[in-house]
Amino acid sequence: MKKIILTGxxxxxxxxxxxYVGSLKRRVExxxxxxxxxxYILIADAxxxxxxxxxxxxxxxxxxxxxxDYLSVGLDPNKSNIVIQSSVxxxxxxxxxxxxxxxxxxxxxxxxxxxxxxxxxxxxxxxVGFFTYPISQAADITAFLATDIPVGDDQLPMIExxxxxxxxxxxIYGETLVAPKALLSENxxxxxxxxxxxxxxxxxxxxxxxxxxxSSEVVRQKVMSMYTDPNHLKVEDPGNTKDNPVFTYxxxxxxxxxxxxxxxxxxxxxxxxxHYERGGLGDVKCKKFLYAVLEDILTPIREKRKYxxxxxxxxxxxxxxxxxxxxxxxxxxxxxxxxxxxxxxxxDDSFLNEVKNKKAQ
Ligand code: TRP
Numbered sequence: 001m002k003k004i005i006l007t008g009x010x011x012x013x014x015x016x017x018x019x020y021v022g023s024l025k026r027r028v029e030x031x032x033x034x035x036x037x038x039x040y041i042l043i044a045d046a047x048x049x050x051x052x053x054x055x056x057x058x059x060x061x062x063x064x065x066x067x068x069d070y071l072s073v074g075l076d077p078n079k080s081n082i083v084i085q086s087s088v089x090x091x092x093x094x095x096x097x098x099x100x101x102x103x104x105x106x107x108x109x110x111x112x113x114x115x116x117x118x119x120x121x122x123x124x125x126x127x128v129g130f131f132t133y134p135i136s137q138a139a140d141i142t143a144f145l146a147t148d149i150p151v152g153d154d155q156l157p158m159i160e161x162x163x164x165x166x167x168x169x170x171x172i173y174g175e176t177l178v179a180p181k182a183l184l185s186e187n188x189x190x191x192x193x194x195x196x197x198x199x200x201x202x203x204x205x206x207x208x209x210x211x212x213x214x215s216s217e218v219v220r221q222k223v224m225s226m227y228t229d230p231n232h233l234k235v236e237d238p239g240n241t242k243d244n245p246v247f248t249y250x251x252x253x254x255x256x257x258x259x260x261x262x263x264x265x266x267x268x269x270x271x272x273x274x275h276y277e278r279g280g281l282g283d284v285k286c287k288k289f290l291y292a293v294l295e296d297i298l299t300p301i302r303e304k305r306k307y308x309x310x311x312x313x314x315x316x317x318x319x320x321x322x323x324x325x326x327x328x329x330x331x332x333x334x335x336x337x338x339x340x341x342x343x344x345x346x347x348d349d350s351f352l353n354e355v356k357n358k359k360a361q
Contacts, residue, residue, distance in 0.1 A: 001147070001178070002037040002038065002145070002147070003035060003036045003037050003147050003148060004036065004037060004038045004039070004040070004144055004145055004146045004147050004148070004178075005027075005030060005031075005036050005038070005039040005040065005080075005146060005147075005148050005149070005150065006039075006040045006041075006042070006140065006141055006144045006146030006148075006149060006180075007023065007027065007040075007041060007042070007149055007150050007151055008041060008042030008043065008044045008047075008083075008085065008140065009023075009042075009043065009044060009066055010044045010045075010047050010048040011043050011044070011045050011048050011059055011062035011063045011065065011066045012048050012052065012058065012059065012062055012204065013062060013065075013204040014062070014065050014066075014069060014204075014211045014212065014213050015066060015069040015070075015211070015212055016202050016204075016209035016210055016211045016212065017193065017202070017209075017210045017211075017212065017249075017253075017294065017297075017298075018192070018193035018201065018202035018209070019069075019212075020073060020212060020297075020301075021185070021187070021190040021193055021252045021253065022152045022185060022190050022191055022192065022193060023150055023151060023152055023185070024069075024070075024073045024075075025073070025185075026150050026183070026185050027041065027075065027080075027150055028073060028074040028075060030148075030150060030183070031074075031075065031076060031079050031080050032074075032076075032079070036148070038081075038144070038329070039079060039080040039081060040080070040081045040083055040144050040146070040322075040325075040326055040329070041070060041075060041080050041081065041082050041083065041322075042083050042084075042085045042140055042326075043063050043066050043067060043082065043083065043084050043085060043319075044085045044140070045059050045060075045063055045084060045085050045086045046085045046086040046091070046092070046136070047085065047133050047136060047137065047140075048062075049086075049129075050127060050129040050130040050133045050136075051116075051120060051122075051127060051130045053127065053129075063084060063319075064312075064315070065213075067082060067315055067318070067319055068213075068305055068308050068309060068315065069212050069213070069305075070082055071304065071305075071308045071315065071318070072212065072213075072301045072302070072304040072305035072308060073212065073301055073304075074304070077318040077321070077322065080322075081321075081322035081323075081325045081326055082318055082319055082322040083319075083322045083323050083325075083326040084319055084322075084323050085140065087323045087327075088143070088323065088326050088327050088330050089327075090143055090327070090330035090331050090333070090334040091136070091139045091140055091143055091330060092136075092139075093334060094139035094142065094143055094330075094333075094334060094337060095132075095135060095136040095138075095139040097337065097341065098135050098138055098139055098165050098169070099132060099135055101165050101168045101169060101172075102132075102135055102161070102164075102165065106161075106164075107131060107132060107134065107135070110134050110157045110158075110161065111157055112134075112154050112155070112157045112158065113130075113131065113133070113134060113157075116130075117131075134157065134158050134161040134162075135161070135165070137158045137161070137162065138158070138161055138162035138165045138166075141159070141162045141180050142162060142165070142166060142169075142177045142178065142180075142333065143329070143330040143333050143334070144326070144329050144330065144333070145177070145178045145329075145333060146178070146180050147178060147180060147181065148180070148181060148183050149180050149181065149182050149183065150182075150183040150184075150185075151182055151183070151184070152184075152185075152191045152192055153184060153191045153192060154192060154201075155182070156182055156184075159180055159181070159182045162179075162180055163179050163180065165177075166178065166179045166180075167179065169337075169340075173337075173340035173341050174340050176336050176337060176340045177333075177337075187251070187252055190252040193248070193249070193252065194245045194248055195208025195209065195245070196208050196209070196210065196222055196223075196225065196226045196227065196245060197226075197227050197245075198226075198227035198228075198243065198244070198245040199227075210222050210223070210294070212298065212301055212305075213302070213305060214298075215302075216295060216298075216299075216302075219291065219294055219295065219298060220291055223287050223290050223291045223294065224284075224287050224291070226245055226246055226287060226290075227244075227245055228244050228245070228246050228283045228286075228287075229241075229243075229244045232276075232283065235279075235280060235281070235282040236279050236280055237279055238277055238278055238279040239276040239277060239279065239281070239283075240277070241273045241276055241277055246283070246286050246287060246290055247269075247273060247276070247286075249290055249294075250269055250272075250286075250289070250290055250293065251269060253290075253293050253294060253297060254269055254289075254290075254293045256268050258289075258292070258293045258296065259272070261292075261296075262289055262292040262293070263289045263292075272286075272289075335347070
């Protein structure tokens with residue numbers, strides 16, 4: 001069986017370092033591992049519209065921003081298809097058929113959707129399309145016969161929902177669809193990176209993100225303003241590294257080489273943490289180190305982004321080509337689905353012959 005990757009992001013804003021460490025970095029590694037036959041990365045504009053119906057321009061603008069983010073972190077258009085979701089109509093049709101296989105109470109149980117409904121104050125006015133987006137996401141996944149879905153842990157309920165749909169579909173209509181599995185990143189804190197305020201997940205609406213496209217100076221300001229241990233007032237005070245986003249970020253981003261390069265008095269993060277915890281290591285020093293580490297990662301990303309920003313025609317062609325390939329694949333799946341569901345009236349003569357035979361009996 002072919003190994004196929006499918007994943008995606010909603011184009012509602014620029015991607016940030018939480019996306020990078022939680023999924024983008026992994027995608028690039030998987031892409032370059034040579035272990036996958038096909039890779040599709042969806043810019044999920046149709047899904048973004050489920051809770052942004054009044055803001056079409058915002059989604060339109062961010063389609064290109066997300067494409068630039070993808071290319072700048074090293075997604076390679078020769079290996080990965082970058083796809084604009086709404087330009088693959090087969091996904092919408094699959095969604096329509098899958099809606100019949102899921103109950104309202106099942107969708108209501110989805111913890112990620114529940115949380116989003118609260119966050120967005122949708123309690124009394126949930127758009128139906130938003131409520132059912134896990135089903136449309138199952139269409140995304142199955143249309144490409146995807147086997148592997150690299151995502152953050154907040155997306156696990158979607159993979160579970162897709163798997164249930166696959167099983168139900170196959171049991172009713174015969175083996176057609178492929179059950180997906182999630183590929184989570186190993187580093188738990190990187191699956192959902194906290195914001196610079198330490199409060200919650202990095203999120204545009206909370207204004208607590210460091211973006212991949214932020215300039216060096218903006219990154220410096222954001223890092224220097226980060227929340228740390230509020231009880232670590234003086235340098236000598238013992239500090240807490242646990243709910244301290246500076247250390248959370250370091251555990252996601254700092255490698256031993258960074259210590260050799262920028263902070264040789266410690267061999268690794270464990271030594272640095274031990275010093276902070278026993279007292280005597282100041283926040284400013286930690287933040288300066290974190291800034292150096294982030295710049296090490298962000299500088300090559302910024303350079304690539306600059307190239308693509310100067311070659312937007314090339315990016316546009318990349319999107320077009322990725323979307324053409326995606327349509328080809330999704331249409332093949334749709335054809336199998338229609339056949340399995342007995343709604344392929346015009347594929348061949350079988351429908352008419354069936355009717356004639358029945359009449360003749
Ligand atoms: N729901 C995902 C997010 O909010 C985006 C997405 C859309 C997706 N379709 C997908 C992720 C299919 C994985 C597979 O980030």
